[in-house]
Amino acid sequence: MAQVLSYLPKNLPDANLIVGLDTSDDAGVYKLSDDTAIVQTVDYFTPIVDDPYMFGAIAAANALSDVYAMGGKPLTVLNIVGFPVSKLDKKILAEILRGGADKVREAGAVIAGGHSIDDSDPKFGMAVTGIVHPDKVWTNAGARAGDRLVLTKPIGVGIVTTAIKRAKATPEAIRQVETVMATLNKAAAETAHHYTVHACTDITGFGLLGHAAEMARGACVGVEIDKNSVPMLPDAYELAKQGIIPGGSLRNYEWLADDVQYDESIDEVTRKVLCDAVTSGGLLLSVPEAEAESLVEALKKNGVETAAVIGRVVADHPNKIVVK
Numbered sequence: 171m172a173q174v175l176s177y178l179p180k181n182l183p184d185a186n187l188i189v190g191l192d193t194s195d196d197a198g199v200y201k202l203s204d205d206t207a208i209v210q211t212v213d214y215f216t217p218i219v220d221d222p223y224m225f226g227a228i229a230a231a232n233a234l235s236d237v238y239a240m241g242g243k244p245l246t247v248l249n250i251v252g253f254p255v256s257k258l259d260k261k262i263l264a265e266i267l268r269g270g271a272d273k274v275r276e277a278g279a280v281i282a283g284g285h286s287i288d289d290s291d292p293k294f295g296m297a298v299t300g301i302v303h304p305d306k307v308w309t310n311a312g313a314r315a316g317d318r319l320v321l322t323k324p325i326g327v328g329i330v331t332t333a334i335k336r337a338k339a340t341p342e343a344i345r346q347v348e349t350v351m352a353t354l355n356k357a358a359a360e361t362a363h364h365y366t367v368h369a370c371t372d373i374t375g376f377g378l379l380g381h382a383a384e385m386a387r388g389a390c391v392g393v394e395i396d397k398n399s400v401p402m403l404p405d406a407y408e409l410a411k412q413g414i415i416p417g418g419s420l421r422n423y424e425w426l427a428d429d430v431q432y433d434e435s436i437d438e439v440t441r442k443v444l445c446d447a448v449t450s451g452g453l454l455l456s457v458p459e460a461e462a463e464s465l466v467e468a469l470k471k472n473g474v475e476t477a478a479v480i481g482r483v484v485a486d487h488p489n490k491i492v493v494k
Contacts, residue, residue, distance in 0.1 A: 211236035214295020226269025232450035237300035238359035241308035249284030252293035308370035311388025315485040318462035323452025326406025373451030392487040418447035
């Protein structure tokens with residue numbers, strides 16, 4: 171994708187474009203006035219769970235997450251729908267839309283419209299617009315040496331959803347992964363607003379290490395990850411050990427080969443789980459060391475139960491990740 175984007179024409183200079191394409195951030199941010207900027211993002215995908223309602227809720231949480239990752243508040247939403255009208259019962263689409271609408275309502279945003287097409291496979295997502303103060307934008311490029319990294323949701327989502335597709339996931343594993351994906355990053359973001367956030371991103375398709383690598387490159391710093399501190403879904407490792415790993419996760423692993431140094435004690439399965447492609451993952455926050463543990467305590471108090479300090483930002487090995 172980076173190669174494809176390199177062919178896009180460069181934007182004309184605009185001092186009001188606070189965040190654009192330069193650092194592969196989670197959303198675009200455009201300044202409207204001295205105290206207001208809009209945050210814009212779009213995301214959609216094919217079903218990753220069998221329950222239509224849950225699919226809609228997960229797709230909505232995933233799209234809304236980009237606004238939270240920029241420090242913003244979502245305001246309006248446009249639905250994006252692809253649906254095989256002649257092949258599937260329209261009640262399925264109604265349930266997808268209901269799941270999305272309930273999640274938008276939970277976020278405090280409103281659905282302002284949308285667009286649909288007759289497609290060969292069902293697809294659903296949203297274009298989301300939010301607001302943020304121009305001086306309080308979180309980006310993925312502001313991490314500072316000495317910071318600690320806080321992760322708010324467990325990884326392994328792509329592995330478990332692949333197991334669902336292959337009928338290898340237990341009912342409990344399905345329940346756990348649906349809950350994780352459908353949980354908004356609202357509480358995590360609102361809690362973090364009371365702390366000093368130097369950088370933030372949400373963990374999605376490039377996996378934990380892929381998005382951490384973007385954070386390292388954006389600030390020209392090094393990142394160290396403690397693999398024992400990273401929260402993982404309970405079944406993810408064993409499923410990956412069975413070879414149930416999505417193609418996107420394997421591509422992430424290969425893509426990061428020159429950017430990540432693993433301790434020799436870390437087995438290959440764990441390495442691939444750390445690169446697992448996530449849908450609707452948690453926030454990765456870079457905060458001062460003195461505030462990290464307090465932030466985690468506050469997150470857990472506010473319902474973000476798996477929040478953990480998983481690593482640190484260093485001046486050594488800039489643009490690279492070391493997993494210990």
